[in-house]
Amino acid sequence: MDMPNYYQHFVPGRIVSGYGALEKIPSLVERLGCRTAMVVTDKGVVAAGLIKHIEEAFRGKASTIAHVFDEAPPDSSNLAANKLADLFRQYGCDIFLAVGGGSALDTAKGANIVLSQGTDDLLKMQGAENLEADLLPTIAVPTTGGTGSEVTRAAVIYNEEKKVKMLFSADKLYPTVAVLDPRMSATVPPKITAATGLDALTHAMEAFINLQKNPLEDAYAKAAIELIAKYLVRATKEGAVDREARYGMANAALFAGIAFSNSMVGIVHALAHACGAVCHVPHGVANGILLPWGLEYNLPRVAPQIAELSQPLGAAMTCPDPLDQARVTIRLVRDLGSRLNEICGLPIRLRDAGVTEDKLASVVSVAVNDGCLMYNPLDVTRDDALKVLRKAF
Ligand SMILES: NC(=O)c1ccc[n+]([C@@H]2O[C@H](COP(=O)([O-])OP(=O)(O)OC[C@H]3O[C@@H](n4cnc5c(N)ncnc54)[C@H](O)[C@@H]3O)[C@@H](O)[C@H]2O)c1
Ligand SMILES: [Fe+2]
Numbered sequence: 001m002d003m004p005n006y007y008q009h010f011v012p013g014r015i016v017s018g019y020g021a022l023e024k025i026p027s028l029v030e031r032l033g034c035r036t037a038m039v040v041t042d043k044g045v046v047a048a049g050l051i052k053h054i055e056e057a058f059r060g061k062a063s064t065i066a067h068v069f070d071e072a073p074p075d076s077s078n079l080a081a082n083k084l085a086d087l088f089r090q091y092g093c094d095i096f097l098a099v100g101g102g103s104a105l106d107t108a109k110g111a112n113i114v115l116s117q118g119t120d121d122l123l124k125m126q127g128a129e130n131l132e133a134d135l136l137p138t139i140a141v142p143t144t145g146g147t148g149s150e151v152t153r154a155a156v157i158y159n160e161e162k163k164v165k166m167l168f169s170a171d172k173l174y175p176t177v178a179v180l181d182p183r184m185s186a187t188v189p190p191k192i193t194a195a196t197g198l199d200a201l202t203h204a205m206e207a208f209i210n211l212q213k214n215p216l217e218d219a220y221a222k223a224a225i226e227l228i229a230k231y232l233v234r235a236t237k238e239g240a241v242d243r244e245a246r247y248g249m250a251n252a253a254l255f256a257g258i259a260f261s262n263s264m265v266g267i268v269h270a271l272a273h274a275c276g277a278v279c280h281v282p283h284g285v286a287n288g289i290l291l292p293w294g295l296e297y298n299l300p301r302v303a304p305q306i307a308e309l310s311q312p313l314g315a316a317m318t319c320p321d322p323l324d325q326a327r328v329t330i331r332l333v334r335d336l337g338s339r340l341n342e343i344c345g346l347p348i349r350l351r352d353a354g355v356t357e358d359k360l361a362s363v364v365s366v367a368v369n370d371g372c373l374m375y376n377p378l379d380v381t382r383d384d385a386l387k388v389l390r391k392a393f
Contacts (some may be wrong), residue, residue: 007214009262010171013151017180017251019243022053025097025139026061028177032137034095035063038088040108042072045100045143048187054099054141066091072100072107075158075165075276075283078122081110088115096138098175099184101196102147102156102283105140109155109173112136116172123159123166128371131170140175143184145235145249146196146284148203148257150178156273156283165277167371174261180254182247190236190344193249195284197232198337198346200224200253202287205295205333206266207259208309209302210375220259225312227252232336236343266376268294271389274366279355288340289350292333293392297384299326301377306330350393360389 016024029037037058041051051068058065069084088096088111098108110122116135117125125131140150149155155168188196204224207217231248239246271294272286295306307325311317313332319325340346347353355363364385367373373380 001215004214007212009214009216011151011258012171012174014177015151015180015254016177017254019182019247021179021181022141022183023057025054025141025179026058026063028139028179029063029095032095032176034137036066036091036093037063037095037097038084038091038093039065039068040072040084040096040098040111041068041070041100041104043070045104046070050099050143050184050187053183054097065097066093072104073158074103076103076106076110076156077158077160078110078166079160080107081122081157082114082120084108084111085114094136096136097141098138099141099143101142101144102149105142105147105149105175106155106157108138109149109168110157112138113155113168122157126166126168128169129171131172135172138175139177139179141179141181141184142250142253144188144192144196145185145246145253146199148200148253148260150175151254151257152261154261158277163277164366165273178254180250182243182250185246185250186240186243188239190239191346193239194232194236194340194344194346195282195288196253197228197235197249197284198288198291198340199284200249200256201228201232201333202268202291203256203260203265204228205291205309206268207256207263209298209305209377210263210266211377212263212375213305214263217259217263220255222309222312224252224256224259225309227255229313233339233343236340264375265372266294267297267373267380267388270367270370270372270376270380271363271385273370273372274363275350275355277366278359278362281350281353281355285347285353288337288346289348289353290388290392292330292337293388295330295333297388298377299323350389355393357393360386360393363389
């Protein structure tokens with residue numbers, strides 16, 4: 001293991017993980033000195049019947065749910081975050097209970113920024129480490145098994161005016177508590193299961209190879225990759241009944257979240273954010289398509305690291321040359337994508353995911369300004385970004 005000269009690792013929140021973890025939420029609320037929760041979610045999560053489990057857990061308890069905000073849009077948005085902040089005040093809430101995928105969790109983070117920093121508009125607070133005041137408590141209950149937002153210092157929020165995804169990152173953005181319960185992801189449709197699982201895989205793999213890697217994040221990343229190799233296909237195929245696979249994927253997403261929140265991500269995320277902003281490709285779908293191409297791009301600089309990931313993906317270390325073994329890793333990632341494509345039709349080319357050739361230049365323009373590129377092993381020029389996109393197209 002190569003030790004970096006310097007690194008930091010920070011994971012401040014409590015993690016409550018298990019079958020039946022949801023029932024702990026009211027006591028967690030009370031332990032934080034709170035009484036009145038604002039549930040933040042979206043219509044898909046409500047339609048799947050998941051908020052009922054949460055409401056059930058609060059029955060007869062001292063703390064209550066004041067309101068269920070079900071308007072978190074796909075990819076969150078500054079306008080939804082501003083509106084949620086107003087409602088939080090109106091209902092006299094003292095804690096966010098964010099239930100959903102990254103979109104719902106990040107909408108809660110956005111509203112929390114507005115309220116805690118005393119601003120009237122989220123757009124004024126964009127960037128890194130811009131948050132001075134402490135945030136209000138948040139309990140995050142992820143339902144997709146993907147983003148890891150329940151344990152990250154990030155919020156990715158769509159700017160409706162400028163049509164770009166904005167990144168907020170700060171130590172204060174870590175949710176206070178993450179609650180994982182496999183009941184919450186049993187209803188995720190196969191294609192979303194596959195896409196969000198590949199988002200988690202991308203977090204783990206990019207965290208493991210990029211410039212800010214360190215031994216702690218490496219351990220989380222490898223554990224996440226092992227779980228994904230074991231459970232993602234099962235969760236996609238039999239997710240309604242395979243509780244073990246759902247539980248494994250919920251934990252994989254969390255481990256990968258811890259890894260990338262500290263080590264950050266790279267070219268794959270920069271391009272995926274841009275595909276999301278310009279062509280509305282769902283985040284996990286874009287990452288899943290771009291991951292093998294992003295690994296291949298970084299191969300000249302980090303072949304030994306990519307090679308090391310073949311083991312957690314299930315391969316034996318048989319090639320004496322790290323470059324050959326790294327190619328085994330990339331092949332396994334491609335195989336997983338193809339398998340998921342066969343099971344649920346998850347696209348493996350950008351052209352099948354809503355990207356058109358005439359949009360590639362705009363995608364490049366957005367991607368080259370994405371902060372994730374700072375941590376990528378190799379520099380990425382406009383030309384490089386376009387080449388990778390064309391390969392994945
Ligand atoms: N903050 C972070 O650290 C971070 C990290 C990675 C990605 N993100 C962001 O997260 C967003 C994507 O989040 P996501 O991939 O989790 O998807 P999502 O939150 O957009 O949800 C996708 C769809 O799945 C539905 N859904 C969610 N859970 C369900 C369930 N249990 N049953 C049935 N349907 C369900 C939702 O209603 C929605 O329609 C992107 O904006 C991305 O940029 C944030
Ligand atoms: Fe991601």
